[in-house]
Amino acid sequence: MRKSIRKSIFFGLIILGVSFQTLADSTKTYFPTGEVEQVRERIDGKLSKRINYDKTGRITKILEYANDKQEKLTVYYDSGSIKGVGEVTNGKVSKSTFYYENGKIKRIVEAVNGKKLKATNYHKNGEIKSIKNY
Numbered sequence: 001m002r003k004s005i006r007k008s009i010f011f012g013l014i015i016l017g018v019s020f021q022t023l024a025d026s027t028k029t030y031f032p033t034g035e036v037e038q039v040r041e042r043i044d045g046k047l048s049k050r051i052n053y054d055k056t057g058r059i060t061k062i063l064e065y066a067n068d069k070q071e072k073l074t075v076y077y078d079s080g081s082i083k084g085v086g087e088v089t090n091g092k093v094s095k096s097t098f099y100y101e102n103g104k105i106k107r108i109v110e111a112v113n114g115k116k117l118k119a120t121n122y123h124k125n126g127e128i129k130s131i132k133n134y
Contacts, residue, residue: 024048031055054078077101100124 023045029038035057041049050063058080064072073086081103087095092114098107104126109119121129 024041024043026042027040028036029040031037033055035055036053038053039049039051040047041051046068047065049065052060052062054060058078059076061076062072062074063070064074069091070088072088073084075083075085077083079101081101082099083101084096084098086093086097090113093111095111096107096109097105098109100106102124104124105122106124107119107121110117116134118134119132121131123129
């Protein structure tokens with residue numbers, strides 16, 4: 001009796017471990033000249049990330065997803081620094097942050113259901129330039 005209980009627990013743990021296993025894969029598309037243009041990453045069959053490249057191999061943008069729905073977009077300057085980040089809620093942009101190439105914030109736009117509420121613009125030194133409420 002004692003052996004069969006141990007076997008049942010052991011096999012139960014194996015089955016439990018398999019059921020929580022995550023399946024990840026990626027798909028690449030290429031420019032006609034052979035360079036990677038885009039990589040799509042999937043977890044358990046659902047799109048989790050899309051990375052776009054230019055022909056020199058630099059990342060131009062990254063789109064992040066949860067349950068196949070876009071949650072975030074990051075766009076890059078040619079230098080590799082972040083140009084802008086857009087956050088998405090319920091399929092609509094909820095906040096966009098734009099940056100100067102030096103990394104300082106240039107502009108923040110806040111929205112609800114895709115409608116702008118407020119835009120704050122900044123000088124290159126980081127001081128507020130203007131605020132506009134919509």
